[in-house]
Structure formats: C-alpha cells, structure tokens
Amino acid sequence: MDLSLGALARRLGRTVPSWRLAVQDAQAVTPLVRRVTFGAAGLGAMAWAPGQDLVLNLPGAPRRHYTIRALRERSLDIDFVLHGHGPAATWATDARPGEEIEALGPRGHTRLAADADWHLFVGDDTCVPAIFAMLEALPTGARAIAFLEVETPTERQKIATAADFDLEWIVRGGPARPSSLLLDRLATFAAPAGEGHAYIIGETSGVRAQRQFLLAQGWRREQITAEGYWRPDRIGGHDHV
Numbered sequence: 519m520d521l522s523l524g525a526l527a528r529r530l531g532r533t534v535p536s537w538r539l540a541v542q543d544a545q546a547v548t549p550l551v552r553r554v555t556f557g558a559a560g561l562g563a564m565a566w567a568p569g570q571d572l573v574l575n576l577p578g579a580p581r582r583h584y585t586i587r588a589l590r591e592r593s594l595d596i597d598f599v600l601h602g603h604g605p606a607a608t609w610a611t612d613a614r615p616g617e618e619i620e621a622l623g624p625r626g627h628t629r630l631a632a633d634a635d636w637h638l639f640v641g642d643d644t645c646v647p648a649i650f651a652m653l654e655a656l657p658t659g660a661r662a663i664a665f666l667e668v669e670t671p672t673e674r675q676k677i678a679t680a681a682d683f684d685l686e687w688i689v690r691g692g693p694a695r696p697s698s699l700l701l702d703r704l705a706t707f708a709a710p711a712g713e714g715h716a717y718i719i720g721e722t723s724g725v726r727a728q729r730q731f732l733l734a735q736g737w738r739r740e741q742i743t744a745e746g747y748w749r750p751d752r753i754g755g756h757d758h759v
C-alpha cells in the first residue's frame with residue numbers, strides 16, 4: 519500500500535493542502551508530553567478549526583495524525599505524548615531545530631459544534647491537545663465539562679478559557695491501555711439542561727463503549743462526535759467509530 523501523503527490526498531478525493539514543516543523548537547510540557555513548534559510558509563492562510571489535526575509523514579512513521587495544539591501566523595505547535603512504543607513518539611523525543619517533515623491537512627470532524635447549549639469533552643492523554651484547543655476557542659458564556667484521563671498527576675496541565683468550565687482529571691496510575699475509567703465517570707455524570715454536544719475521543723475500544731453508553735442514555739447520533747485516536751497494535755491512522 520502506498521502510504522505517502524500524496525496517495526492519501528488522492529484517496530480523500532479532494533484538495534487537501536500539504537505543508538513542509540520545519541522544527542523551530544521542542545520543549546517539555548509535562549514529563550510525558552513534548553511540544554514541537556514548527557514553522558512553515560503560508561501558515562497564516564491555513565483553514566483550521568480548533569480540534570482538527572494534521573497527517574504527518576515522520577521518518578519511519580508515515581501517516582500519523584497529530585492535533586494542531588496552537589496555530590499562529592508563522593508557526594504551529596503539536597504536543598506529542600511520549601508513549602514509548604512508536605516511531606512518531608520517539609521522533610518527538612529527539613526532534614531538533616532545522617529538521618523538516620511533510621504534513622497534510624488540517625482534517626477531521628473533531629471541531630466545536632456551534633449551536634450546542636453545552637459541550638462535554640471526554641478523552642485520554644492523546645486528546646488533551648484537541649480538547650484544550652477547543653476549550654480555548656469557546657466564547658464567554660459557553661458551558662463545558664471535560665473528563666481527561668492521564669497517566670500520572672504530573673500530566674495535568676493548566677488552561678485558560680473564557681468559557682464557564684469544569685475540568686476533571688482522572689489519573690490512571692500507569693501506562694496507557696484500554697480502560698473503563700472514563701466510561702465509569704460518564705455513568706455518574708448528570709447532564710445540564712439544554713442540548714449538549716459530546717466529543718468522545720481516545721483509545722478506540724473506550725470511545726466505542728462511551729459512545730454506545732451515551733446513545734443508550736438517549737443522546738442522538740448527531741450530538742456525538744467520536745473518533746478512535748489509537749489502539750493496541752494499530753500502527754498510525756485512526757478509527758471511525
């Protein structure tokens with residue numbers, strides 16, 4: 519199979535912009551998250567909705583999806599979780615200024631639902647960048663609840679947003695694996711009044727179970743955005759749920 523970004527663009531059957539990204543800087547955000555700042559020509563024209571990702575072609579790791587954590591006129595940030603098993607995470611550990619990679623996008627339907635009365639964000643370590651980008655984009659008066667599962671207490675990050683929000687960190691206490699912690703939390707979640715929108719992302723089996731749970735609770739399909747970001751033994755890509 520042709521894993522090049524060109525082949526992916528052709529398969530998507532539409533014009534998806536491609537970018538040549540050059541590493542400008544790399545810094546630790548937490549012990550297990552490394553933020554790589556990339557520069558590229560024309561970023562000011564990038565049509566990005568917070569929550570969306572780029573498909574990266576990394577050395578030895580074609581087609582890895584990574585969320586744009588922040589976008590500026592001349593640079594963008596990507597937060598890589600150092601999960602310890604794959605070439606993309608390993609690349610981020612050693613990324614050096616001047617290195618160049620290819621990227622395609624932005625893509626993806628993980629983006630804010632404009633007309634929701636309130637927003638429910640559920641995700642694991644790999645979803646903090648998407649959920650934080652969306653939280654930051656919410657306007658004053660918006661209401662949000664976020665449940666975020668991370669490996670250790672030191673993975674909890676701070677965020678500033680104009681929205682009225684409750685953020686609950688759920689500490690797994692060990693390496694990432696399929697887990698029912700977020701499903702258990704959803705089971706005791708009391709939904710506010712009005713029409714909510716749920717963003718359910720993370721390890722695929724967990725995402726499936728959480729989405730099924732919400733549907734069984736009476737949520738409509740169109741109220742739920744769901745995507746599998748990784749799963750044991752899957753190499754790159756993403757799962758439709």
Ligand SMILES: Cc1cc2nc3c(=O)[nH]c(=O)nc-3n(C[C@H](O)[C@H](O)[C@H](O)COP(=O)(O)OP(=O)(O)OC[C@H]3O[C@@H](n4cnc5c(N)ncnc54)[C@H](O)[C@@H]3O)c2cc1C
Pocket residue numbers: 571579582583584585586596597598599600601603604605606607608626643644645647648694695745746747748749750751752753754755756757
């Ligand atoms: C839309 C989208 C947005 C994403 N955004 C981000 C992001 O902003 N930051 C980020 O860090 N990740 C993000 N991910 C997840 C990331 O794409 C995957 O974790 C990817 O598999 C990492 O590539 P790799 O080369 O490190 O590992 P791979 O070569 O793909 O996998 C190697 C092994 O590692 C395991 N593995 C992969 N990811 C994890 C993990 N997170 N924890 C434990 N084991 C894992 C696999 O099951 C496999 O066994 C996103 C995924 C999607 C679909």
